[in-house]
Amino acid sequence: MAEDFDVSLNETAVYHPDPSFRNQEMYKDYATAYRDFLKDPDGFWRNIASDLVWFRPWDTICEWEYPFARWFVNAQCNITYNCLERHVKNHRRNKVALFWRGEGEQERILTYDHLYKDVMQFANGLKKLGVSKGDRVCIYMPMIPEQVIAMLACARIGAVHSVVFAGYGASALNQRITGAEAKIVITAESSVRRGKTIPLKPIVEEALLHAPTVEHVVVLRTQQPPVTLVPDFEVDFYELMNGAPKDCPPEVMDAEDPLFILYTSGTTGTPKGIVHTCGGYMVGAYYTTKYVLNVMDNDVYWCTADPGWVTGHTYGIYGPLLTGATIFMSESTPDFPDPGIWWKLIEEYGINILYTAPTAIRTFMKFGEEWPDRYDLSSLRILASVGEPLNPEAFLWFYHTIGKKRCPIIDTWWQTETGMHMITTLAGEPMKPGYAGKPIPGVVADVVDRDGNTVPPNQGGFLAIKEPWPSMMRTIFRDEDRYRKYWESGNHPYYSTSDLAVKDNDGYIMILGRSDDLIIVSGHNIGSAEVESALVSHQAVAEAAAIGKPDPLKGNIVKAFVTLIEGYTPSDKLTGDLKYHVRQTLGPISVPAELEYTDTLPKTRSGKIMRRVLRARELGMDPGDISTIDE
Ligand code: WTA
Numbered sequence: 001m002a003e004d005f006d007v008s009l010n011e012t013a014v015y016h017p018d019p020s021f022r023n024q025e026m027y028k029d030y031a032t033a034y035r036d037f038l039k040d041p042d043g044f045w046r047n048i049a050s051d052l053v054w055f056r057p058w059d060t061i062c063e064w065e066y067p068f069a070r071w072f073v074n075a076q077c078n079i080t081y082n083c084l085e086r087h088v089k090n091h092r093r094n095k096v097a098l099f100w101r102g103e104g105e106q107e108r109i110l111t112y113d114h115l116y117k118d119v120m121q122f123a124n125g126l127k128k129l130g131v132s133k134g135d136r137v138c139i140y141m142p143m144i145p146e147q148v149i150a151m152l153a154c155a156r157i158g159a160v161h162s163v164v165f166a167g168y169g170a171s172a173l174n175q176r177i178t179g180a181e182a183k184i185v186i187t188a189e190s191s192v193r194r195g196k197t198i199p200l201k202p203i204v205e206e207a208l209l210h211a212p213t214v215e216h217v218v219v220l221r222t223q224q225p226p227v228t229l230v231p232d233f234e235v236d237f238y239e240l241m242n243g244a245p246k247d248c249p250p251e252v253m254d255a256e257d258p259l260f261i262l263y264t265s266g267t268t269g270t271p272k273g274i275v276h277t278c279g280g281y282m283v284g285a286y287y288t289t290k291y292v293l294n295v296m297d298n299d300v301y302w303c304t305a306d307p308g309w310v311t312g313h314t315y316g317i318y319g320p321l322l323t324g325a326t327i328f329m330s331e332s333t334p335d336f337p338d339p340g341i342w343w344k345l346i347e348e349y350g351i352n353i354l355y356t357a358p359t360a361i362r363t364f365m366k367f368g369e370e371w372p373d374r375y376d377l378s379s380l381r382i383l384a385s386v387g388e389p390l391n392p393e394a395f396l397w398f399y400h401t402i403g404k405k406r407c408p409i410i411d412t413w414w415q416t417e418t419g420m421h422m423i424t425t426l427a428g429e430p431m432k433p434g435y436a437g438k439p440i441p442g443v444v445a446d447v448v449d450r451d452g453n454t455v456p457p458n459q460g461g462f463l464a465i466k467e468p469w470p471s472m473m474r475t476i477f478r479d480e481d482r483y484r485k486y487w488e489s490g491n492h493p494y495y496s497t498s499d500l501a502v503k504d505n506d507g508y509i510m511i512l513g514r515s516d517d518l519i520i521v522s523g524h525n526i527g528s529a530e531v532e533s534a535l536v537s538h539q540a541v542a543e544a545a546a547i548g549k550p551d552p553l554k555g556n557i558v559k560a561f562v563t564l565i566e567g568y569t570p571s572d573k574l575t576g577d578l579k580y581h582v583r584q585t586l587g588p589i590s591v592p593a594e595l596e597y598t599d600t601l602p603k604t605r606s607g608k609i610m611r612r613v614l615r616a617r618e619l620g621m622d623p624g625d626i627s628t629i630d631e
Pocket of ligand 1: 264309310311385386387388389390411412413414415416417436497498499511513514520523524525
């Protein structure tokens with residue numbers, strides 16, 4: 001089907017999927033839908049929000065007092081009512097809400113009714129532990145149904161969940177527990193990865209050494225014999241749940257009450273607790289799951305992201321439950337027990353929508369076509385990607401080898417802070433490999449210069465969002481100044497994404513990378529400063545600098561430059577020790593893949609390490625202005 005693409009002015013191939021992919025319920029075509037949104041933004045969001053159940057309607061759609069927005073003002077709701085009751089009370093009661101597959105081929109199936117009942121009972125268990133509206137609960141669990149139950153149970157009673165990815169190390173976990181002042185930590189005894197059992201509880205114990213706000217730990221015990229628990233402090237997950245009353249009415253939440261905090265790495269050593277709210281986030285998650293990912297009632301939908309990340313929150317759990325879809329969730333890594341596992345699962349469950357990350361796609365490319373070719377992938381209708389730029393090679397492989405030229409490829413650009421998709425190519429619209437696409441209806445985005453002025457097409461600039469949107473973060477927990485900074489660049493009040501981008505003549509946006517010191521490794525945000533402070537906390541290290549270095553598989557790897565304290569000498573053993581130290585402190589994803597010893601680091605006269613100079617030197621590029629360097 002070579003005729004399904006043409007080449008535009010700037011030599012980019014354009015792929016034209018079948019227009020029948022357009023979600024007719026919402027739009028005839030992108031241009032009309034976007035124009036309609038611009039004509040009446042409030043009407044646009046009112047329309048979407050009206051699909052959901054509100055205990056009290058809003059007085060106004062949006063109140064914008066730069067840089068603070070309130071959405072669905074004075075409305076009342078509970079997201080779990082919309083994720084559960086709304087379906088249980090009508091035709092979806094016995095529909096599968098969640099198919100879960102363990103690495104060892106174990107299967108668990110929860111219907112909407114099962115999930116509803118489990119959530120209510122676990123929510124009552126949390127109440128018994130003294131959790132009430134507004135309290136923070138940290139969830140540090142592997143990708144299992146109990147993780148979903150724990151999150152929804154918090155939302156049920158108005159407690160604010162803060163999910164921490166179970167791959168984080170003790171110190172990273174401690175920072176997130178203390179940062180959120182969590183009252184409860186919910187964890188599991190262990191997780192499973194590539195056939196190996198990884199203990200989680202010892203990490204939690206270490207993280208709790210200096211965490212004075214924590215009153216109880218709920219432990220899902222998975223081993224035989226189960227670990228013994230500290231009486232009155234540690235509680236078994238199922239004992240807590242099964243001993244609690246069954247019925248738990250939803251807490252009535254103001255639309256602007258916080259729903260969750262999710263920590264994301266920033267450019268300082270302290271992670272940012274991004275705060276999302278009950279009403280606006282719910283509307284954003286619902287809208288984009290339905291209209292961007294195109295999830296339909298009979299679909300089986302697989303988002304491969306762990307709920308420890310925002311993608312797992314919005315598109316692994318809340319979005320699909322709001323639309324009443326069937327979620328498929330799996331613990332499995334792409335190549336265990338063999339590189340055919342994902343394709344086997346797609347065949348077995350008849351998965352219709354696959355939402356994954358470019359790193360995974362590139363990993364599969366390396367394994368070769370023979371793996372997907374062994375399985376029937378004809379159930380797939382939509383393929384989507386997130387987390388880092390989907391490079392044209394990966395786009396084409398996804399399109400041809402997995403989608404067999406039938407499926408639109410939806411490259412979704414967004415952030416933990418935005419809560420929902422912002423820029424993408426809607427299903428049925430012409431696709432340009434390498435370009436995420438255009439701002440979706442509801443979002444006003446542009447590429448601007450430092451002052452906030454629009455730059456002409458084909459010139460690089462900063463990606464900015466120019467108007468508030470319902471699922472925007474409302475603040476950074478206990479750090480309002482840091483929140484304000486997002487809206488303070490340039491002369492115009494816009495939200496600065498810190499991403500670099502370029503827009504072509506047709507308005508398609510290509511994401512070029514970060515403009516700050518965040519390193520995106522396999523789609524995960526790693527803060528240079530976090531890695532550096534982990535390294536410096538080792539007794540042998542005097543100073544450290546971490547940069548991102550492009551990598552064909554992972555997008556970037558972390559490269560660290562280290563100066564040693566007098567008396568220590570570089571060795572392979574020390575390199576191993578330093579990597580191990582970062583792993584224990586922050587977790588495996590933050591470990592520098594490359595580590596170089598150096599006698600000095602380039603610094604400004606005020607003593608700031610110039611990572612930019614290191615990066616330029618590493619990549620053989622011009623370091624730019626180095627007039628401030630201290631010789
Ligand atoms: C990057 C993940 C290119 C970007 C949802 C952004 C992307 C950061 C894409 C946010 C994409 C995410 N193309 N880059 N489709 N999606 N990014 O908060 O740099 O974990 O600012 O949210 O990931 O990462 P976060």
